[in-house]
Amino acid sequence: MKITVIHGSSRSNGNSELLTQRVCEGIDVEWIALREKQIQPIVDQRHTEKGFDPVDDDYEDVIVKVMESEILIFSTPLYWYGMSGRLKNFVDRWSQSLRNTNYDFKEEMKNKQAYVIITGGESVRVKALPLIQQFQYIFEFMNMKFSGYIIGKGSKPSEVLKDKQAIQEAQFLNQFLKSIK
Secondary structure, three states: OOEEEEEOOOOOOOHHHHHHHHHHOOOOEEEEEHHHOOOOOOOOOOOOOOOOOOOOOOHHHHHHHHHOOOEEEEEEEOEOOEOOHHHHHHHHOHHHHHHOOOOOHHHHHOOOEEEEEEEEOOOHHHHOHHHHHHHHHHHHHOOOEEEEEEEEEOOOOOHHHHOHHHHHHHHHHHHHHHHHO
């Protein structure tokens, strides 16, 4: 069972990355750090006759890896009460994949298990809930299974490692993923 992490932080070893690493300890995962990829923002051509123009970036390579996976873990800091811009650019480009005639994107994404990991500062367990709902709608539209989420508190470097609840939830998810792998 292939597991892929789509990590949206622009900072190396930030709180969302550290929490996601806890989830993935001892598990073979495909780790995609979007900060290391060149993914252009979408130019919306959904309603044009010819569809989307090709874009010379890393998106297609990344989306193929995503489609090859059974379990997806979306990891992002809470930036201005939403997902990171890097992750949002990536998800926005799904509109392009929906029009791609080389594959049936919606069918390829159907029934994948999806998890979300978010870290942020003050009152993050409340302030991240609208983002959880946004992911829920995205997964529902794509017929994916929203299997769970972890919200961790951490603003300063490594602060999330002091969030006992988030660490415990990460360890639980880690054990669960090991059991189904």
